[in-house]
Amino acid sequence: MKEDLVAHAAARAASVIELAQELIRRPSRGGIDDYAPVLTVLEHWLSGHGLPHRRLHDEAGQLVGLLVEISGGRPGPWWTLDACVDTASFGDESAWTFPPSAGDVVDGFLRGRGAADSKLAAAAFCHIAADLLPIAGALRGGLAVLLDVDEHTGGFGGARAYLADPDVVIPAGVMIGYPGMDDVVVGGRGLWRATLTVSADSGHSGSSRKVLGAISRAARLVQLLDGADLPGAPSAGAEFGLSPKLSVTAVHGGEGFSVVADRCDLNVDVRTTPVFDAHDAETLVRKAVAELDAELPGPVPTLFTPIACWPPFQLQPHEQPAAALMEAAASFGLPVRAKTAGPSNIGNLLAGQAGGIPATAGFGVPYEGLHGIDERASLAELPQVYAVYHRAVLDLLDAL
The missing domain is CATH 3.30.70.360 (Alpha-Beta Plaits)
Structure with missing residues (x-):
């Protein structure tokens, strides 16, 4: 199983990168740009791969995200993969050594605003959903993929619309695709x-x-x-x-x-x-x-x-979904550690829901320039990261 997932992830990498490039080339700075272009790219990709999805709107009727839902054939809890597709602002564009919306690959790095946070993760999660669709009948529970915007404003409009949707099955846990490969972030101030x-x-x-x-x-x-x-x-x-x-x-x-x-x-x-x-x-x-x-x-x-x-939040490494993610990383020889982060994130919003929704808030490829100049994400590790999330999801959905 391990070897099969690694080989599959390597085969998927080119397609993941291609989708991420298209997303980066549609600027989606939080509170600045129109989000429709970047979400339309995702809609076209999801439709082309037969994935069930729908738009999410906030209370004012504004488009704030897309939701993919794959129902399993057996009863069980739902789990969510979440990646934001809005970004930080460009800052001083004259300080960049390449255009912020370049979306190109140079020296093994995907370049441009959102490459690290978190358009590459969004592209990967879409592909994992496509991987699961043919075996949906064997899954226990279900998988949602939340592709949200209004995250970098601090408003978290996409996540709020998801949680407020009366048709949504509230997940047993969420894995957020923030970057960084040394740690599985299990908490935050x-x-x-x-x-x-x-x-x-x-x-x-x-x-x-x-x-x-x-x-x-x-x-x-x-x-x-x-x-x-x-x-x-x-x-x-x-x-x-x-x-x-x-x-x-x-x-x-x-x-x-x-x-x-x-x-x-x-x-x-x-x-x-x-x-x-x-x-x-x-x-x-x-x-x-x-x-x-x-x-x-x-x-x-x-x-x-x-x-x-x-509120602050913190999962123990043995609690789900942290356990599944850490065990999957360990199975591929990645010595990750559980970490509580200083910045707050959507995990805090989830923790504040009635009963609390446990979340991990980071495991992904290495990166540079996050929220700064010359943002870029390393691609050499993409197959490993993809395989880790794929295996964790299969474990949570009792498909291994």
Whole structure:
């Protein structure tokens, strides 16, 4: 079986790469580009291979993904492969050494935005679905392949539409195709986000009267937040292994030169852990706000607007679907380890669903330039990665 899957994956590689190239050549930057072109490429491929699929729309009716569903011939749980086909922005295009939508292969690397995150995975998952279709009757449960957009915006519109669809069988677990070959990501820090609106009396910047503007008050609040006392790094061998982190990620205020701003907005992002949760994050930020308003009073209290909250998540290596993915990797001689990641991801959204949906959030080909310049994905390891996911899915669907 192992040798057959490796040989099959090697034979599939050229077709996977060809589809990924077509996806990369359709820019799909989150919140910037129209998603229809990239999703249309996938629709044509899925239709051409006889795979049942349908569009997913958000509450506003916007197209936010495609869903492939393969029902098994025997009762059992459903499992999901998920890969986003929207991408990060290009950033400074003049800094790239090749066009961000090149979609070419040079020196064994697939080049262009989305090559690593995660159009190559989307192409591979489509092919795995096509592999399963002829043997669907022998499968227990079913497989869904979610090809979502609105992921890089942080809105996760595709994943939300999938989970809200009344016709969907809620999966027993999800494997997300983020790249990186050294680890199977089994967890991630959660997040808590808020916007803080700092107010002040406006005035002329040339006035003889001293005016403490909103920007100056906000700068003091940034100091208080940066100096806030968070738990330190976990001790060696700690189960979760990551400490919480607070960042002020955006400051907006003021206009021109002659007016002292009467408003300044701060975006605050706190990455949470099982020992420092959303309640702790909110308490800490409110304490800093209270200190500011006491030390440098404004005309009104600083306004506090919660934006988002996701719990941290972590699977144990023996829990599914992590176990199937790690066992499949081990069977092909890949020494992967279980890892809890610092960034949050769709796994956090899944963990926050009623009852929680377990997820892995990364195993894929090696890469460079993720979310940066010159993004590219190594292709030499593609057959191994493909075979690992193929075997894991067959194991979960009781087809081995």
